Amino acid sequence: MLTELTKQSLQALKWSYLGVAGRVLVQLVVQIVLARLLGPEAFGSFATAILVMGLGGLIIEAGLGSSLIREKEISDDQIRFVFTWLLISGIAVAMLVCVSARWFADLFENQRLDLVVFAMSPSLLFQSMGSVSLALLRRNLQHRFVQIAQLSAYATGFALVGVPCAFAGLSEWSLVIAWNVQCALGSILLYAKAWHPIRPLVTLKDYGVVKYGMNILGTNLANWIAENLDNMVVAKVFGPKSIGLYSMSYNLVRSPTNHLVVSLQQVLFPASAQASREGYDVGSAYLTVLSIIALVSLPVFVSIAVLSEETIVTLYGTSWVGAAELLTPLALAMPFHAMMAVGGPVLWGLGRAGLEFKVQVWIACVLLVVVVLTSRYSAVAVAWGVLAVYSLRALWLTWLLAECVEIRLGQMCSAVKGGVILAAVNAMVLEVGSIFLKTHHIAAQSSLIACAVPVLALDGAIVIVFSKFVLNEDLRIFLNKAVCGFMAFGHADPRNAGTGR
Secondary structure: OOHHHHHHHHHHHHHHHHHHHHHHHHHHHHHHHHHHHHOHHHHHHHHHHHHHHHHHHHHHHOOHHHHHHHOOOOOHHHHHHHHHHHHHHHHHHHHHHHHOHHHHHHHOOOOOHHHHHHHHOHHHHHHHHHHHHHHHHHHOOOHHHHHHHHHHHHHHHHHHHHHHHHHOOOOHHHHHHHHHHHHHHHHHHHHHHOOOOOOOOOOOOOOHHHHHHHHHHHHHHHHHHHHHHHHHHHHHHHHHHHHHHHHHHHHHHHHHHHHHHHHHHHHHHHHHHHHHHHOOOOHHHHHHHHHHHHHHHHHHHHHHHHOHHHHHHHHHOHHHHHHHHHHHHHHHHHHHHHHHHOHHHHHHHOOOHHHHHHHHHHHHHHHHHHHHHHOOOOHHHHHHHHHHHHHHHHHHHHHHHHHHOOOOHHHHHHHHHHHHHHHHHHHHHHHHHHHHHHHOOOOHHHHHHHHHHHHHHHHHHHHHHOHHHHOOHHHHHHHHHHHHHHHHHHOOOHHHOOOOO
């Protein structure tokens, strides 16, 4: 039985999602404030620079942090070796980015971009300094502190520093300063919690961590291309304002999706690695996770797709209304992204990272063709192309994983059917409600509330009344136990409180 591992995983997952709730709330509020203060063009330059930072971060990390997580036992020498090379690569990549800043500005035809990229390059070094501590914390499923550190760093950087800078009229520089502060503070907090030896070590007797890391690096690079090529093409072809609108729509749905799946990834990878080492089957657990992903993501993002204009105008104002038609296909792509994203860590934990790498490479090639073709028309066409490619990637990777853990097609369909049902109900109700409210000239903010509240109530009623049909069996059992435990706690005998009995 996986009793102890399951308890540790659920505890880690609880703290992950508590942190996620805080980060999503803070991030949404800060993003709304900054979007209204800065406008699409300032966000466009920052979003383009983030593409460069993201690629640089993957090259620096090189999968070495993931290797430390997967190793059955790790030594001080391995930790010193990984930290040494992360630091060396952090310095090298940061310098390379500085030297290439002008080239990036010319590539994206944005003459303000070179200074932005140059100013953000120190963040690459900051991140490399905290990578080992982050890996050690994740290895031990200490997600409570990871979430506290990441939330504190983001809130300090963007809320306490970025927003005042934006009010002071610093335009995109407020975002640049906030980003650097977030990266630096995050690494400081992580190292303060997970101290490790930092004395340099450049060689090892066994390079197993490097070999495994190379597989992860290849997968991450292919995945980065598959997830960012559309942003690069929009920035190149349509200019700063268009990438500002595109990235805002993308981040609005991608950020909560990432928070949803990253927390699961951080628990699934070490948990599946441990399960693999001890010879346990992870198929049932994966189906439960897939069921949760479908149940949460499908109805939420289908609803956002239907109410795209109301959502954009309510959150960011009429100056961002051009983002609404981009939001619809990008929102529909997110459930597929989420279902794909939870499969990768399971394959990593099973030692089958090469399978995901092959899928991501082929998908990157397909996306390149699709994005090049659709960019001849509009940024909206690019977004619909992204939806098609994300759907293909999710189905392909899920099918491969199902073969690895011996899951049948019927089991997969049963796991996602609850989310599909809720999504279909939401789409019909919201489409009718939206059309009715528009014909009566109801404001976007009022229309969004008038549609969202009854749909949330309807979804809750469906889950409660038809739980046997909507919920995965393991998920239903888990929720029933959680509710019973909560009720038992609420009715505990007060005379026994604090007695330890």
